[in-house]
Every structure is written in C-alpha cells, then in structure tokens.
Amino acid sequence: xxxxxxxxxxxxxxxxxxxxxxxxxxxxxxxxxxxxxxxxxxxxxxxxxxxxxxxxxxxxxxxxxxxxxxxxxxxxxxxxxxxxxxxxxxxxxxxxxxxxxxxxxxxxxxxxxxxxxxxxxxxxxxxxxxxxxxxxxxxxxxxxxxxxxxxxxxxxxxxxxxxxxxxxxxxxxxxxxxxxxxxxxxxxxxxxxxxxxxxxxxxxxxxxxxxxxxxxxxxxxxxxxxxxxxxxxxxxxxxxxxxxxxxxxxxxxxxxxxxxxxxxxxxxxxxx
Amino acid sequence: xxxxxxxxxxxxxxxxxxxxxxxxxxxxxxxxxxxxxxxxxxxxxxxxxxxxxxxxxxxxxxxxxxxxxxxxxxxxxxxxxxxxxxxxxxxxxxxxxxxxxxxxxxxxxxxxxxxxxxxxxxxxxxxxxxxxxxxxxxxxxxxxxxxxxxxxxxxxxxxxxxxxxxxxxxxxxxxxxxxxxxxxxxxxxxxxxxxxxxxxxxxxxxxxxxxxxxxxx
Numbered sequence: 001x002x003x004x005x006x007x008x009x010x011x012x013x014x015x016x017x018x019x020x021x022x023x024x025x026x027x028x029x030x031x032x033x034x035x036x037x038x039x040x041x042x043x044x045x046x047x048x049x050x051x052x053x054x055x056x057x058x059x060x061x062x063x064x065x066x067x068x069x070x071x072x073x074x075x076x077x078x079x080x081x082x083x084x085x086x087x088x089x090x091x092x093x094x095x096x097x098x099x100x101x102x103x104x105x106x107x108x109x110x111x112x113x114x115x116x117x118x119x120x121x122x123x124x125x126x127x128x129x130x131x132x133x134x135x136x137x138x139x140x141x142x143x144x145x146x147x148x149x150x151x152x153x154x155x156x157x158x159x160x161x162x163x164x165x166x167x168x169x170x171x172x173x174x175x176x177x178x179x180x181x182x183x184x185x186x187x188x189x190x191x192x193x194x195x196x197x198x199x200x201x202x203x204x205x206x207x208x209x210x211x212x213x214x215x216x217x218x219x220x221x222x223x224x225x226x227x228x229x230x231x232x233x234x235x236x237x238x239x240x241x242x243x244x245x246x247x248x249x250x251x252x253x254x255x256x257x258x259x260x261x262x263x264x265x266x267x268x269x270x271x272x
Numbered sequence: 273x274x275x276x277x278x279x280x281x282x283x284x285x286x287x288x289x290x291x292x293x294x295x296x297x298x299x300x301x302x303x304x305x306x307x308x309x310x311x312x313x314x315x316x317x318x319x320x321x322x323x324x325x326x327x328x329x330x331x332x333x334x335x336x337x338x339x340x341x342x343x344x345x346x347x348x349x350x351x352x353x354x355x356x357x358x359x360x361x362x363x364x365x366x367x368x369x370x371x372x373x374x375x376x377x378x379x380x381x382x383x384x385x386x387x388x389x390x391x392x393x394x395x396x397x398x399x400x401x402x403x404x405x406x407x408x409x410x411x412x413x414x415x416x417x418x419x420x421x422x423x424x425x426x427x428x429x430x431x432x433x434x435x436x437x438x439x440x441x442x443x444x445x446x447x448x449x450x451x452x453x454x455x456x457x458x459x460x461x462x463x464x465x466x467x468x469x470x471x472x473x474x475x476x477x478x479x480x481x482x483x484x485x486x487x488x489x
Contacts, residue, residue: 007314009385009392010401014316018397022316029320043350116423116468118430121443121460128447129456210335217434224338238346245338252333 044238054236058243063230070226071247077143077212077222082205084148089155096160107156114153122146123214139220147211154204162197163189199263206252206259213248223247280449280459287445288466294357294441295426298364302425303418305365306372307411311402313373314380324373331370336428339363344435357439360432368425375417379410412485419478423471430467442466 014022044050057063095107126142166189174184215222227244231237313324331339340363347354354362383406391401433444440448446463449455 004381005385006381006383006388009388010314010398011316018316025315025317026319029317029323033319033323043352047349047351049349112472113464113468116427116471117464118427118443118467120430120433121446121463121467124433124443124447124450125456125460128450129460132450132456206333210337213335213337216337216341224341238349241338241342241346245334245342248335248338249330249333253329256333 049238054234054239057230057234057236058239063234066226066230067223067243067247070221070223070244071251073215073220073222073226074209074212077140077147077215077220078205078209080140080144081148081151081208081212084144085151085155085204085208086201088148088152089159092152092156093159093163096156097163111153111156114149115157117150119146119150119211120214120217122149123217127218139215139218142218143212143215143220143222147208147214150211151204151208154207155201158197158200158204159193162193162200165196166192195266199259199266202262203256203259206255209248209252209255275455280445283445284442284462284466287440287442290437290439291426291429291432291441291443292470294361294364294429294432295422298361298429299368299422299425301361302365302368303372305369306376307407309369310373310376310380310410311407313377314402314406316398328370328373331366332374334367336363336367336431337434339366340431340434356435356437357432359435360429360437363431364425364428367428368421371421372418375414375421376410378417379413380406382413383409415478415482415485419475419481422474422478426470426474427467 041050048054092107092111095103096111098104098107123142123146126137126145130137170188170192171184174188175181179187212222213224216224216228219225223244227240231240234240309324309327312320313328315321340360343354343359343363344356387405388401391405396405429441430443432441433447437444442463446459449459
C-alpha cells in the first residue's frame with residue numbers, strides 16, 4: 001500500500017546506528033514470521049491435516065462447481081440486498097430530510113432501529129416468527145430482507161452525508177432559476193450526491209457480502225452452506241473452511257480496492 | 273408481555289450482560305492489539321509492515337461468521353480446542369483489531385508531516401515519536417470511527433448465538449425462547465430495543481468524548 005506523506009516522513013534516511021537497529025529488527029521479525037509459518041505447517045502436519053485424503057477432492061471439477069454455485073448464491077443475495085438498499089436508502093433519506101415532522105421522526109426512528117439491531121437477530125426473526133403466524137417465506141428472502149434492511153439504514157445516512165456535501169450555492173442557484181424544490185433535487189442535488197456517494201456505496205457492498213453468510217442460519221444455499229455440504233461429503237473440515245475463508249477475503253478485498261480506486265479517482269473527501 | 277417478564281426477565285438481563293461482557297472485552301483487547309499492530313505497521317521494518325498489512329486485509333474482509341466457524345470447528349482439528357465464549361471473543365478481537373488498525377492509519381494521516389520532521393530534527397527516536405506525538409493525536413482523531421466500531425462489535429457479538437455458549441448472549445436467548453414457546457414479535461422487539469439503546473448510549477458517550485478532545489486540540 002502506498003505510504004502517505006505523514007508515514008513517509010517517518011522513513012527519511014537514517015544514520016548508521018538506526019540502520020543497524022533496523023537491520024536487527026528486520027532479522028528478528030523475519031525469523032519470527034518464519035517460525036510462525038513453520039509452527040502452523042507443523043500443526044497441520046502432526047494433526048494429519050496435510051494427508052492427501054483431506055485435499056485430493058479439490059482436483060475434482062464438480063467440487064469447484066459446487067463451491068461456484070455457493071458463490072453464485074452469495075452474489076445473488078448480495079445483489080438483491082444491494083439493489084433494495086440502494087432504493088430504500090434513498091427513500092429513508094427523503095423521509096429523514098422531509099419538511100413534515102412526523103415523517104422525519106418516523107424515518108429517523110426506523111433508521112436508528114435498523115442500524116442498531118444485529119442483522120442476525122433480524123434473520124432469526126424472519127426464520128421463526130412468520131412460520132409461527134403460518135406464513136411461508138423462501139430462504140432467499142429470509143436472508144435478503146434483513147440484510148437489505150440494515151444496509152438501507154446505513155445507506156440512508158450515506159446519502160444524507162452526500163446531500164449535505166453538495167455545496168449550498170448549487171441549491172440556491174437552482175432555486176433562483178425558478179426550479180421547484182423537487183426539480184432542484186432531481187436535476188441539481190441528486191446527480192452530484194450520487195457522484196459523491198458512489199465509492200461509499202461500493203464499500204458498503206462488503207458489509208452486504210459479509211451479512212449474506214447468515215444464510216448459514218436459514219440454510220440458504222450460499223458459500224458457507226455449500227461448504228458445509230462438501231465437508232459432510234468428504235469429511236474434510238479444515239481445508240474446506242480455509243478455502244472458503246480465502247474466497248470471502250479475496251472477494252471483499254477486490255470490492256474494497258475498487259471502492260478505494262473510485263474514491264481516489266474522484267478525490268472527494270467524505271466525512272461519514 | 274407479563275408472562276415474558278416473569279418467566280424470562282432475569283434471563284434477559286443476564287444475557288444482555290453476557291453480550292456486553294463479550295463486546296467490551298473484545299473491543300478493549302481489539303483496541304490494544306490494533307494499536308500495537310499499528311505501531312508495527314508504521315515501523316521502519318519492511319517485513320513486519322507487510323505481515324501486518326496482510327493481517328489487516330485478512331481480518332477486515334473476512335465475515336465474522338466464517339471466522340467464528342473456522343475457530344470453533346476447524347481449530348480443534350489442528351489440535352487447538354478453545355471454549356465457546358473465548359472463541360467468540362477471539363474472533364471479534366481479530367476483526368476489531370484489524371479495523372482499529374485501519375482507523376488509526378486514517379488518524380495518523382491527519383497529523384502534519386512537518387510535526388514528524390520537527391521531531392526528527394530534535395533527534396527524537398522512532399519510539400518516542402510514536403508514543404508522544406503520533407499515538408496521542410491519532411487516537412483522539414479516530415474517536416468517531418472507533419465509536420462506530422464499538423457499536424458494530426456489540427452487534428457482531430450476536431454471532432455468539434451460533435455456538436452453544438455456557439451463558440447465552442441476547443440473540444441466543446431470544447431464539448431459545450422462540451424455539452420453546454411462540455412469543456415471537458415481543459421477545460425480538462425487547463432484544464432489538466436493548467441493542468439499539470446500547471448503540472445510542474455508546475454514540476452519546478463518544479460524542480461527549482469527542483467534544484472534550486476537540487476543545488483540547
């Protein structure tokens with residue numbers, strides 16, 4: 001990762017004594033890191049986790065197809081939640097910025113509630129309560145409704161910060177041209193808001209992807225659930241969970257790098 | 273409602289206490305670990321910096337559930353058996369320390385490079401610069417994001433409901449009550465209110481702290 005100016009200031013050319021200390025530090029940390037890696041491999045080895053029986057099935061195409069199907073499930077849920085949150089977040093933001101006081105109160109309460117409640121609690125709610133009332137909901141919606149509810153509340157605040165970041169002169173200029181409040185918002189404020197908030201919207205997708213793992217609870221076929229099936233089939237726990245964890249990390253890493261790139265490109269400062 | 277209070281009132285309070293305990297331990301240890309790692313991350317030792325970068329990207333991007341499942345079910349196969357509650361706390365520490373690192377990095381970047389150049393000109397060494405110039409300013413600059421992090425640690429402590437804890441935390445209790453008897457909406461609402469209020473209180477304390485240090489700066 002590129003160093004900032006502040007960090008770079010720490011690393012100006014150092015004298016012979018400091019250089020020696022850095023050398024010693026480097027040596028010690030390399031040895032420590034190697035020792036750590038060796039210890040991990042040794043753990044795998046003495047517990048027999050390096051045996052081919054735990055790994056061979058990764059050469060089978062259908063195992064990867066099944067993992068891929070899990071990933072598709074994860075992506076489907078994430079895109080569904082993301083799309084709903086994009087719109088519901090906007091609606092909640094309008095509510096919170098409304099001129100009508102009761103609407104404002106309602107939207108504020110809703111946002112605080114959805115943001116402050118664990119998604120997992122909400123998923124248990126969707127899992128247990130509708131069936132008590134005799135309603136049937138598919139596992140997809142059991143995951144997507146809570147995940148998107150949380151994301152909507154967060155995005156409402158992101159949008160709000162974006163609207164506030166549009167310079168006031170822009171709004172005044174629009175109104176002085178005779179735009180109505182709605183037109184002003186539609187043609188002047190909203191386009192600029194969207195440009196400002198795009199990186200934050202993308203970054204929030206990481207949270208959505210993470211939340212889809214709660215599909216594990218309701219056995220919606222996403223990555224975690226499919227991993228469990230593979231584990232049951234091949235009796236290999238550590239390698240499968242390891243691979244799945246790495247997939248999640250890579251996917252989310254890619255998303256956050258993309259968000260960083262977007263915000264870097266715009267070089268817009270946020271204070272959310 | 274009355275039945276809920278008489279039957280489960282105390283359990284609700286106890287479970288809420290467990291949730292708070294898990295969250296507070298995880299947040300405080302995560303803050304400490306994150307601070308130590310941040311020092312390593314800005315140290316002049318390249319392999320250490322790289323290793324910590326990998327650590328941060330790993331635990332920032334892994335879902336808490338996937339991490340918890342790994343610690344609970346995969347580590348015993350590697351000969352590491354840990355009790356359920358420490359498992360939950362460890363997974364939250366790993367994640368919150370990674371986010372602490374990330375926040376502190378932003379905090380450090382708010383400090384003018386000139387301050388560090390001045391300190392170096394005065395002949396201060398790395399550890400003095402870090403302890404008396406960088407950390408105090410970086411920590412006060414990140415109060416707001418750390419408050420947000422604390423709230424999400426409280427929220428994430430609900431993943432404790434996925435493993436059989438000795439004393440259930442709030443989300444686990446609610447599911448247990450609902451599995452035994454259908455008291456649906458009310459139990460969820462009570463738990464939800466507890467979580468939301470906790471978040472609001474933490475946010476309130478955070479704003480107070482921030483105002484105090486804002487005047488100090």
